[in-house]
Amino acid sequence: MNRAETNTKISRWVKTVSVPPPTLQNNTADADRLIAILKRQLKADTIDIDPFVLKRLPNCLRNWDYHLRCVFFRDKKRWLLTGIKSIQNQEAPFAGLAVDLGTSRIALRLLNLATAEVIAESSFDNPQMVIGPDILARIHFTDQNGGLEKLNKLIKNGLNQMIEKLCLSCNLKPENVYLISLAGNTAMTHLFLGLNPHWMIREPYIPVVNRPGLVKAKDLGLRVNPGARVFIFPNIGSYFGGDLIAGILFSGMNKMKHTAILVDVGTNAEIVLGNKNWLIGCAGAAGPALEGGVSRMGMMAGPGIIDQIRIDPNTRDFTIHTIDNKLPKGICGSGVIDLAAHLFRSGMIDIRGKLIPDRCKDKIKNIAGNLHLVVVPAKKSSTGSDLTISQTDLDSLIRSKAAMYTILETITSTVGMSPGDLSTFFVAGTF
Structure with missing residues (x-):
C-alpha cells in the first residue's frame, strides 16, 4: 500500500x-501532511485538529511508524480530529456516549464508534430532583443566590460519577470517550450548560440559546478524554x-410519506405530528400520573417495577410482569395504564x-x-408490604388521560x- 494513501474506511467516525x-x-509540518491526506480521503473542505492531539502528534507518528487511527466529529464538510491511536491498539476502542438528559431520569449508552456496537448502558435518577421534582421548581430555584450553580454542579457530578461507573463496568476508562x-428539554439543557433559564417561563418565554452546538467536554466539566467534544x-x-x-430523527418521521405522530410522555406531554413535507408540534400539561411517585407504589421504570398486568375477567386473578422479572416493588406508568x-x-x-x-x-x-x-x-412483594393503588x-390517572386525549385531539x-x-x-x- 502506498504510504500516502489511506486504508479502508472503518466508519464515519x-x-x-x-x-x-x-x-x-517534503518537509511540511506533521499536521499539514496529516490534514492533506485526510482532506483527500474525506473530501473535506476543512479539517481541524484538537490542540491536545497536536501535542501528541509528533511522537505518536514516529512511534507508530506513521500509521494511526483517527476519530472525528463531522459537521457538514468540516471535520474535527479529536483523538488518535496506534493501529496496533485494538484493546480499548474509541468510545462515544449518548446521553438522554431527562428531568426525572438520565440514561447513558456507551458505543464503539468504529462498529456502532453498544458496549454498555445504564440510567440513574436525576440528582436535581432533591431540589424539585419538576422543571418549574428548579427554574425558580435558580433565582436564589447560588441556585443555578448548585443545579449545574449536581448534574455534572452525577454524570461524571455514572460515566466512570459505566466505563469501569466494561473495562474502559473515561479517557476512552471521545464523542x-x-x-x-430546553430547561435541562440550560441547567447543564449553566445558563440562566429565568426568562423561559416569563412572557415572551425566551431561552438563552437554541443551538448550543459543539462544546469541549472539559469546558463543561466532564471528565472524559481531554480532546472530547x-x-x-x-x-x-x-x-x-x-x-x-x-x-x-430517531423515528424517521421527518422522512415518511405518510403522517405519523410522536408523543413524549411526561409531566408535560410533547407531541409532534407530520411527515417529510411538514411537522407541527404541541406541548401541554398531562399531569404526573405516569411518572411515578403519585401512587404509593408508583415508581419510574426499572428492575422490579411492574410494567404489565393481566386480570382474568372470570376469576379476577392478577398476572404480574416486572422488569427483569424481579420481585415487584412498585409500578410504573405503563403498568398503571395496563x-x-x-x-x-x-x-x-x-x-x-x-x-x-x-x-x-x-x-x-x-x-x-x-x-x-x-x-x-405483602407476601409476594419485595417490600414485605401490600402494593396498592388507591x-x-x-382519579389522577383519569385526569392525565383526559389531558393527553385533549392534546391529541387538538x-x-x-x-x-x-x-x-x-x-x-x-x-x-x-413511564
Missing part, C-alpha cells in the same frame, strides 16, 4: 490513515427541546374509574378513609385529522 514521513523534499451527544441537540424554543429533535384497562374490562372499576367494592371483594381495603385495591399482597391514584384537528387516521404512533418516555 473512525478512519485509519498512513501519513508520509517527512523528507528533505458525546446530549439531548434534553459534546454535541448538544438544538432546541426549537422554550417548550420544545433537543430531546424532541432527537426523537424525530392495570386501569384490565380493571375496567373485568368490571372492577366503572367508566368513571371508580372502584366497585362488590367486584373487587377481598382485594379492597380502606386505608385512612380512602379505598385501596391490593395489586400485589381511588385517588385512579393537534390532529388542527390539520383536519383525527387520532384514528394515524397509522404510525411513536411513544417516548420512561
